């Protein structure tokens with residue numbers, strides 16, 4: 315087994331990843347004749363690529379309206395075709411297709427320099443099967459139950475501080491104190507005033523009072539996405555990596571944040587090796603070197619930790635994981651494999667869950683009825699409602715726009731005979747907006763996910779599907795429920811202003827950071 319113990323420096327390992335050119339769909343595949351593919355725009359590939367990456371929330375529905383159930387895009391580098399489908403029947407076909415022919419790793423090749431070649435997201439065939447078998451037990455029922463209390467602890471520590479929102483520090487604390495004092499004064503002068511924090515529909519003070527309140531609401535608002543990012547990062551560092559040393563966590567946080575913040579332009583730039591010597595690309599490599607150094611140090615120490623068997627974090631479970639078909643002493647994960655899987659879990663599981671949670675808070679915070687219903691669920695221990703809130707948030711605001719598979723052999727998909735080298739996938743954005751699947755698709759309605767008639771897994775697809783379905787789906791729902799419970803147990807939540815999605819890296823996040831304000835219940 316390869317370990318990093320004998321290496322003085324992890325630099326060569328990091329640089330190796332950046333030497334490969336990353337191409338969506340894979341550079342070694344033959345060119346695909348475009349005339350055999352479903353219709354699509356004729357614009358230059360670079361324009362289509364930018365539209366797909368930057369304006370996906372408008373672009374997917376537009377393509378669907380213009381071209382119907384299947385459409386083709388041409389992407390840089392190499393003019394690779396991507397065929398997107400929108401009907402649940404074809405989604406089912408793609409998820410059930412032979413993974414030896416429908417490769418997912420190729421479609422994610424652009425993430426290679428960050429995640430590494432062993433990443434579950436980038437592997438295919440037998441390698442993917444082996445890695446998934448080793449990782450899976452750390453994400454199943456028994457293990458998930460083991461993480462719950464630590465997640466709850468991290469959530470409680472974060473959420474408790476919201477009365478003094480840390481992102482804006484003293485000013486918000488002062489505003490909160492002033493607001494409390496004003497409420498206290500009003501409640502003595504006007505005893506019939508509604509409960510603190512509840513805005514009456516006709517404020518007794520007239521227009522001036524109304525303007526004052528709006529300003530106050532704006533003043534007290536904070537970007538909950540920032541707090542959720544901090545929270546989910548802490549969960550990854552403590553529950554997934556199991557880093558108990560606060561000093562190392564403090565050094566990991568900025569390196570991890572810089573990794574998560576990589577923009578689509580940087581991702582695309584990796585296809586052009588000469589760019590890698592320039593400013594932002596150079597800084598990305600430097601940051602990766604630092605992140606790798608810290609991660610390898612943690613892995614090395616953990617291998618020899620005396621309490622490994624008692625630890626329940628994901629890394630410790632992976633260190634103990636062993637392929638039963640391998641010879642004795644073989645079949646475990648090497649240091650490099652562990653690094654790649656941990657960075658994958660970090661990137662796949664951190665901002666995705668934070669965004670889903672932020673949207674959930676904004677949606678519930680928009681409606682007093684939903685707020686009351688959700689707080690009742692918390693008081694009555696109704697976790698199914700909290701999970702339904704999360705699922706409906708992921709439906710209305712998909713975090714990932716599509717999932718993709720590249721054909722290693724010619725195949726028929728949705729009635730189209732597609733050549734080898736074509737990349738195909740369902741559009742999650744359009745699937746979740748289909749009126750035939752979801753009545754009033756623009757309305758936030760968690761009830762869709764309760765009862766016997768819940769949307770099937772080829773209709774509600776925020777986690778993808780088939781053998782590649784998100785390995786962290788259960789983890790993120792467990793984490794989400796714990797966080798929502800903690801928030802609504804303590805606070806009345808009000809959404810401030812409007813929100814629309816914006817593209818960040820490969821995920822979609824609330825553009826204004828999901829601004830909310832909270833009042834202690």
Ligand code: HEM
Pocket residue numbers: 418434435436446554658659660662663664666667670708713714716717718776777778779780781782783784785786787789790
């Ligand atoms: C709201 C939260 C999340 C969303 C929306 C999400 C979404 C996705 C999607 C769409 C895929 C691709 C599936 C496919 O190709 O069919 C995926 C894969 C993956 N996700 Fe997640 N994810 C989330 C949270 C997490 C968490 C918390 C983790 C781990 C801690 C995680 C780890 C992974 C991994 C390792 C894969 C690759 C699976 C494979 O290829 O076998 N994700 N996720």
